[in-house]
Amino acid sequence: METKIRILLYEDNRDLREGMTFLLQATPGLQLVGGFPDTSNLEMQIPGLKPDVVLMDIDMPGRTGIEATPVVKSLRPETQVLMLTVFEDEDRIFQAIRNGASGYLLKRTSPTEIIAAIHDVHKGGSPMTSSIARRVLHFFQQEQPVAQSKDYDLSPRELEIMKSLVKGYSYKLIADEHFISIDTVRSHIRHIYEKLQVNSKTEAVLKALKERIV
C-alpha cells in the first residue's frame, strides 16, 4: 500500500459523523483528514487538507452539500465528491450530479460498500446505489429510442442550415455564415419544414432537439 486515500467528511449529524469517523479510521488504506458538521469553511479546508475524496451529506445547516459540491470542484478539481445521503428524489440526485458529484450512495449502504465505493471513486469510477442508477437511466429513457428515431432525410446542406437554426440564428445571419443569399436560406428552410412537418422556426428547433436530428 503506497499512499493512503485522503478522506474529508461533511456530515451534520454528530452520531453519524462519529460513526463514519470510526469506520474510516479503522480502515487501512484510508486516511481521514477531517470531519466537519457544516461547509462554512470549505474555502480553507479543501486547499489546506487536500482531500482525494470528500464524503458529502446533502442536508446540512448553512450551505447544503449540493451547493458545496461545485465549490469543492472549483477549489480542487481532482477531488472526487461522493454524496452520502438519505434523499432519493430525482431533483436532488440530478442537482448533485450536475454540480459535479462523482458518486451517490444512500446512507443505508453498508460500511463495506462505502469503503468499496471510496476506492472506486478514487480510481475514476462512479459508484451508485442501484436504485439511484435506475433513476438516472430513467431520465434518458424519457427520450426517443434511437432505433425508431425517424429519419427525416435532410440533405447535407439542409442539416447545416438546421444546425444554424438550433444556434438561434436569424435568416440573415445564416446567409452570412454560409455565404449564400437569404432567399436560398429561406428555400432550404422551407424544405426542412416540409420534411419535419412543422411551420415555424421554433417548432423546427424543438423537434430537432427532441428527436436528436442535430
Added chain:
Amino acid sequence: METKIRILLYEDNRDLREGMTFLLQATPGLQLVGGFPDTSNLEMQIPGLKPDVVLMDIDMPGRTGIEATPVVKSLRPETQVLMLTVFEDEDRIFQAIRNGASGYLLKRTSPTEIIAAIHDVHKGGSPMTSSIARRVLHFFQQEQPVAQSKDYDLSPRELEIMKSLVKGYSYKLIADEHFISIDTVRSHIRHIYEKLQVNSKTEAVLKALKERIV
C-alpha cells in the same frame, strides 16, 4: 427461494454463450430459459419464453443488441434488459440506455458480479460497471451547475408564457391559451427577452432549455 428468475441469453460468440450457459445453469435461483446467437426470432422467443431478464450482447449478426432492446421492451415491458458487452464508447452506451436497457455491464465483469447484477436488475436496480456510470454522470455534468444557474427573476405570468413559448406556440396561440390579448402576450414576451437578454423567440426558447428555466 420461491420462483426462479427466468433468464434469456443473446450472444453470438459460441464459447462465451456456452460459458454463460454453464454459469447460469449452475447458479441456484436462476433459470436459463434459452440462449441464442442472434435476435432474428425475438418476436417468437420473448412472448414464448417470458424471460424476467434478458442478457444482451451488442455486436451480433443481423439485428444488434441495441436494435433488439426496444423490441424486447415493446413485446414484454416487464422484462429487464441487461447489456453485457465489450463496448465502452459513449455512443453505444447511451443508445442502449435510451432504447430501454436497465443495466450495462462490461464482459470482463466477474461471474459473481454478473449473478449479483441479475438479481439487482430483477429487483428494480440498475447495475452498471462503475466506469460506465462515470460516463453517464459525465453526460450530465456538461450542463450548467444548478447552484450557479442564474435566476432571471421571471414573474409567475412570464414563466407561464415562457412555457408556452417552449411548446412552440405562436403569439396568437398563447393569447388564446391564456385568454388574454395578443398585445399582452407581446408585452410579457418583451419583458422576458429583456430579463433573459435575448431578442428572438428561438433564442429565448434555447436559453430556457439550456439553463433549465422551464
Added chain:
DNA sequence: CATTCATTAATCCATTTGGGTGATAGAATC
C-alpha cells in the same frame, strides 16, 4: 401614502418570417 411591480392593453413602425411560385445548373440515378 408613495413607490414599485405585475398584469393587462393599445398604437406605430420596421424587420423577420412563412407560403407560393418559378427558374437555373450540376450531379446522380435509372
Added chain:
DNA sequence: GATTCTATCACCCAAATGGATTAATGAATG
C-alpha cells in the same frame, strides 16, 4: 437521355415578430 435531387437565387405577399412607448389597474412593499 429523361428524370430526380440538390443547391442556388428571385419576386410577391401576408402574417408574425420585435422594438419603442404609453397607460390603467391592483397588489405589495416600504
